[in-house]
Amino acid sequence: RDFNERCAQCSEVNWGLTDGGRYYCRSCHNVTERTREVVNTDFMTNSRVQTISKGSRKQEKTGIGCEWYVCEGFQLVLKKQAEALEALGVCPQMKDEVLYSFWRCYLQKSKQAYCNRPSGETVKTLSVCESSTDVDSEAGRSNLLHLLSLSESEGELQTDCSFASSMSKVSESTSVYSGSVDGSLYLMKNQKEKLRMTMPMTLSFCYMALLWLREPITLSELLRFVVEGHIPYLNVFQHFPEKMKLCGLDLKIFCVESWPVYEEVYNKMLELAAFLDLPRFPDITDSCFLHPDMLCIKYLMEANLPDELHNWTCRVVKKIGIGEVDFLTLVPGNKSTRKVKYDILAAAVIVVVLKLLFLLDDNYEWLLSDFAEERNKNNKEGGLYFEFKKWYKVVKHSLDVEQKKLDEERAKYLWRCEKPLFYSVKNKSKVLKRRQMVVNLQNQFGKLSGSEQCAEKPNPSSFQLSWSEENTDGSCFHGHSLKGILQEKCGLLTAMNPDYWLCTVKLCNEKLCGHLAHYREVDFPQSYHFVLRLFSFLLRIQPSYIHDEVCMIEHKLFNKKLYKKLKYNTVLRK
Amino acid sequence: SSHEHKLNFKRSKEACLSYIQDAMLQKQWKRAAEFLTFYVESLEKDYSREPIGPSEMIWRIGTEILCHHSRSSTKEFNCFMEQMKTLGVKRYLKVCLEHVFHLLCNGQIDEAYQNLSLAESWRFGEQTALQDKEMKLIQAYRGLLDYYSWSKQKNILLEHGKCLDGFADLSVEQEMHSCFRKAAMNLKEIIKIPGVWDLFVKCYVDLLEFYGDHNEACQVLNEYAYNSKFPANPNAHVYLYQFLKRQGESKKSLISALKILHDIVPSHELMIDFNTMLQKSKKRKKRRLGLEVIFAALDYAGWKENVKAWSCLARQVKQIVISGKHLDWIKQEWNSRKDWWPAFHFSRYLAKRNWQENKSLSYEKALVAGILLGKDCKYFKYVSHQGCKAQVKRFRMLKKFVNRHNPVYLRISG
Numbered sequence: 002r003d004f005n006e007r008c009a010q011c012s013e014v015n016w017g018l019t020d021g022g023r024y025y026c027r028s029c030h031n032v033t034e035r036t037r038e039v040v041n042t043d044f045m046t047n048s049r050v051q052t053i054s055k056g057s058r059k060q061e062k063t064g065i066g067c068e069w070y071v072c073e074g075f076q077l078v079l080k081k082q083a084e085a086l087e088a089l090g091v092c093p094q095m096k097d098e099v100l101y102s103f104w105r106c107y108l109q110k111s112k113q114a115y116c117n118r119p120s121g122e123t124v125k126t127l128s129v130c131e132s133s134t135d136v137d138s139e140a141g142r143s144n145l146l147h148l149l150s151l152s153e154s155e156g157e158l159q160t161d162c163s164f165a166s167s168m169s170k171v172s173e174s175t176s177v178y179s180g181s182v183d184g185s186l187y188l189m190k191n192q193k194e195k196l197r198m199t200m201p202m203t204l205s206f207c208y209m210a211l212l213w214l215r216e217p218i219t220l221s222e223l224l225r226f227v228v229e230g231h232i233p234y235l236n237v238f239q240h241f242p243e244k245m246k247l248c249g250l251d252l253k254i255f256c257v258e259s260w261p262v263y264e265e266v267y268n269k270m271l272e273l274a275a276f277l278d279l280p281r282f283p284d285i286t287d288s289c290f291l292h293p294d295m296l297c298i299k300y301l302m303e304a305n306l307p308d309e310l311h312n313w314t315c316r317v318v319k320k321i322g323i324g325e326v327d328f329l330t331l332v333p334g335n336k337s338t339r340k341v342k343y344d345i346l347a348a349a350v351i352v353v354v355l356k357l358l359f360l361l362d363d364n365y366e367w368l369l370s371d372f373a374e375e376r377n378k379n380n381k382e383g384g385l386y387f388e389f390k391k392w393y394k395v396v397k398h399s400l401d402v403e404q405k406k407l408d409e410e411r412a413k414y415l416w417r418c419e420k421p422l423f424y425s426v427k428n429k430s431k432v433l434k435r436r437q438m439v440v441n442l443q444n445q446f447g448k449l450s451g452s453e454q455c456a457e458k459p460n461p462s463s464f465q466l467s468w469s470e471e472n473t474d475g476s477c478f479h480g481h482s483l484k485g486i487l488q489e490k491c492g493l494l495t496a497m498n499p500d501y502w503l504c505t506v507k508l509c510n511e512k513l514c515g516h517l518a519h520y521r522e523v524d525f526p527q528s529y530h531f532v533l534r535l536f537s538f539l540l541r542i543q544p545s546y547i548h549d550e551v552c553m554i555e556h557k558l559f560n561k562k563l564y565k566k567l568k569y570n571t572v573l574r575k
Numbered sequence: 576s577s578h579e580h581k582l583n584f585k586r587s588k589e590a591c592l593s594y595i596q597d598a599m600l601q602k603q604w605k606r607a608a609e610f611l612t613f614y615v616e617s618l619e620k621d622y623s624r625e626p627i628g629p630s631e632m633i634w635r636i637g638t639e640i641l642c643h644h645s646r647s648s649t650k651e652f653n654c655f656m657e658q659m660k661t662l663g664v665k666r667y668l669k670v671c672l673e674h675v676f677h678l679l680c681n682g683q684i685d686e687a688y689q690n691l692s693l694a695e696s697w698r699f700g701e702q703t704a705l706q707d708k709e710m711k712l713i714q715a716y717r718g719l720l721d722y723y724s725w726s727k728q729k730n731i732l733l734e735h736g737k738c739l740d741g742f743a744d745l746s747v748e749q750e751m752h753s754c755f756r757k758a759a760m761n762l763k764e765i766i767k768i769p770g771v772w773d774l775f776v777k778c779y780v781d782l783l784e785f786y787g788d789h790n791e792a793c794q795v796l797n798e799y800a801y802n803s804k805f806p807a808n809p810n811a812h813v814y815l816y817q818f819l820k821r822q823g824e825s826k827k828s829l830i831s832a833l834k835i836l837h838d839i840v841p842s843h844e845l846m847i848d849f850n851t852m853l854q855k856s857k858k859r860k861k862r863r864l865g866l867e868v869i870f871a872a873l874d875y876a877g878w879k880e881n882v883k884a885w886s887c888l889a890r891q892v893k894q895i896v897i898s899g900k901h902l903d904w905i906k907q908e909w910n911s912r913k914d915w916w917p918a919f920h921f922s923r924y925l926a927k928r929n930w931q932e933n934k935s936l937s938y939e940k941a942l943v944a945g946i947l948l949g950k951d952c953k954y955f956k957y958v959s960h961q962g963c964k965a966q967v968k969r970f971r972m973l974k975k976f977v978n979r980h981n982p983v984y985l986r987i988s989g
Contacts, residue, residue, distance in 0.1 A: 258585075409594065412613070413610065414587045416587070446608045447608075449605065449608035451605040
């Protein structure tokens with residue numbers, strides 16, 4: 002189990018191992034007497050799980066491959082993902098210690114390994130069917146057929162139709178099977194209490210480990226790297242060793258045909274953290290990358306907004322207390338606190354600040370911009386005043402260009418890989434023939450496509466939009482001053498805008514309808530929608546999620562006013 | 576748009592498809608080809624639930640791209656089509672047929688014939704029966720190509736008829752007859768099925784006529800024109816009429832052949848022939864019909880400047896006026912037209928233009944206008960004035976005629 006005590010000297014939880022196997026604190030180098038349990042490193046390199054109490058392994062003589070269990074497959078996936086993250090700059094501790102420990106803990110808790118199998122529960126495989134009168138296997142097979150037919154109607158990973166229909170013929174010698182030993186069992190049993198492992202969940206594991214180590218990667222970034230191919234996810238089974246044959250129901254487990262959704266990965270992570278009985282995660286303090294103050298800097302830069310706005314974001318963060326350690330740090334299992342999505346939160350803070358300063362009602366911001374433009378003409382101070390209009394033009398143009406590129410990339414996505422997938426040996430030849438034809442057609446039309454055939458992945462980068470101060474065309478707004486839209490009052494600079502409109506007067510019950518508010522583009526000003534669209538692009542999520550967080554922040558910010566005046570008028574004076 | 580809530584294989588391929596469609600509509604073939612390369616992996620997924628699956632999409636899109644792309648070659652095209660044939664057994668014959676059409680459009684008659692023969696010999700269990708329609712079409716087109724071979728050989732023989740080359744003639748003749756047999760068999764089959772088979776019918780009839788089987792030809796054409804199971808087809812009647820004319824049939828049968836044509840296509844060019852025949856008939860009913868036919872034809876803008884049509888109308892109107900009988904016919908026809916024909920045919924502008932461009936046209940029209948609208952109507956006044964000024968004899972006669980018969984106009988218009 003991972004060592005979670007706070008260091009006696011510095012109270013941090015940041016442990017490393019000395020050569021002697023003793024824990025030492027990385028922050029202050031305090032060495033303890035605590036030693037680590039010896040770890041079975043075979044677990045990581047060898048795909049055989051030693052402790053599964055099934056009986057001796059047999060290497061199939063038919064050359065089909067070795068026996069392997071589904072969790073071994075996932076373990077390989079996690080290993081690959083961790084290695085990729087390491088290559089991106091994440092500390093090696095993540096893979097060797099944190100992720101591995103989480104995984105082992107999971108296996109224990111879900112009774113897939115490192116424990117005694119409860120009696121009576123044997124791993125059942127559906128073998129080649131003889132004309133058996135065994136009721137169990139009949140029922141099992143028909144259940145699986147049901148599963149397969151369900152997935153057909155969903156359109157996900159449809160089986161070969163002829164394959165499914167042949168299953169109903171009892172006399173056929175083919176059977177529903179999988180390359181893995183427990184593939185069919187894995188899918189059949191109701192695994193709800195035991196949190197069955199899925200491909201999206203591998204990303205939950207990764208994110209959980211990253212969060213534990215407070216690495217500077219947000220969930221939206223992680224998912225973006227996955228889509229861009231820097232982290233193995235799609236077709237990761239290509240990297241399984243030759244002897245681990247993947248077929249039949251394994252495909253339903255390991256092949257993905259959709260991109261992971263932020264909400265899904267995030268919620269699973271919370272579930273997982275609770276399931277593993279993890280303690281309070283390491284503190285997110287204001288020096289952490291994930292702290293809203295820090296993330297705001299990043300997003301302000303990417304959105305080409307003036308650095309001066311950071312003062313405002315910090316003020317908002319401080320005022321509503323979302324910069325507090327206790328608010329930001331994850332405590333698994335605690336259902337009363339709202340869980341924090343760091344990236345969305347930071348983006349929402351910026352949106353709120355923009356609303357505070359510019360109102361964003363499709364009218365005021367333009368007037369203000371004209372005003373700033375006037376002041377700019379007489380500006381002798383050297384630094385330009387920020388003009389909303391100019392910023393909008395520049396950013397909109399870039400956003401449209403990038404969005405268009407992204408849309409095309411998504412349409413050009415290739416989902417299949419060289420490694421063929423087939424449900425049964427019976428349709429192997431058909432699958433291979435199809436694959437060959439696809440390759441032929443790709444070559445034929447590829448030649449007619451034109452000269453540019455860039456197949457290289459773009460380098461992974463943290464910033465999708467970049468703006469340089471050196472550009473003389475004035476397209477970078479980082480250094481611009483907000484003075485053009487501020488006024489002096491009692492020695493302080495305050496916003497000229499006296500008004501604010503709430504996105505919603507009443508928040509919904511998140512537990513009932515899943516959202517705090519329901520965003521519809523037509524209901525809101527276009528400038529507001531534009532700002533949401535901008536961050537929606539950067540974070541690769543739906544605008545409604547940012548809108549939810551904006552609502553949450555607004556309600557915290559105007560808490561007193563909301564409960565004092567129960568008006569339906571949504572325009573409040575600050 | 577971009578905000579796909581859950582981007583998955585299916586949605587991604589749908590998006591890809593819409594990019595292909597856009598590119599094709601804008602004739603950006605390179606771009607279409609590019610996106611197609613990303614679409615083809617849809618073949619690896621089963622879409623048997625959808626009405627149109629990826630294999631059909633790829634076939635159709637690929638064909639379009641290869642047809643229009645500047646850098647594609649016939650060899651590539653043929654190779655592609657062969658691949659498409661293997662893709663879907665349910666569509667095999669259809670793909671063959673479309674491949675043949677492309678070859679024919681590119682003038683590759685021999686390759687087309689080979690492909691047709693190959694397709695004809697295809698058998699695939701119950702699919703053969705299911706694709707019966709396509710098979711019939713394939714046989715029909717092969718019959719058509721056989722007809723063209725026959726036709727070529729016939730021409731060769733006719734040429735050789737001028738010089739005396741006995742031996743070569745014999746083999747050509749034998750081949751010709753064998754082509755005839757093959758063609759006749761297949762063409763006969765296809766025209767049994769209700770449909771539009773204009774080209775096939777023409778060729779078949781040509782064959783029959785050459786070998787002197789006029790009865791069969793007549794029967795075939797009658798079937799084609801009058802069998803209610805077949806869709807209404809003006810050409811069927813035209814073919815029948817032309818055949819009867821060639822055979823020297825009586826006016827009565829010629830007229831009956833054209834009657835339905837008039838009903839379906841009153842603006843058909845044969846209406847002139849029809850009217851001419853009807854006018855000369857001894858039967859009153861037929862002459863009445865003739866007037867109806869010619870008026871109906873001139874309702875159409877395409878006939879506005881047709882001298883022949885106007886001369887037919889003019890002749891018949893003149894004849895009725897002179898005889899003094901059946902003025903009510905003209906009245907009946909004019910009734911529904913008097914509101915719009917004046918502006919349509921007899922405006923002052925048209926009078927000027929017709930006079931400038933075509934004196935005969937203006938003459939005929941002026942006569943009709945003079946009778947229908949009276950001597951004071953714009954058209955007649957202008958044309959007759961111009962004609963008399965130019966001292967053309969017939970215009971002077973025209974003026975006299977209309978003046979003399981002006982009361983007719985009063986009776987008609989009243």
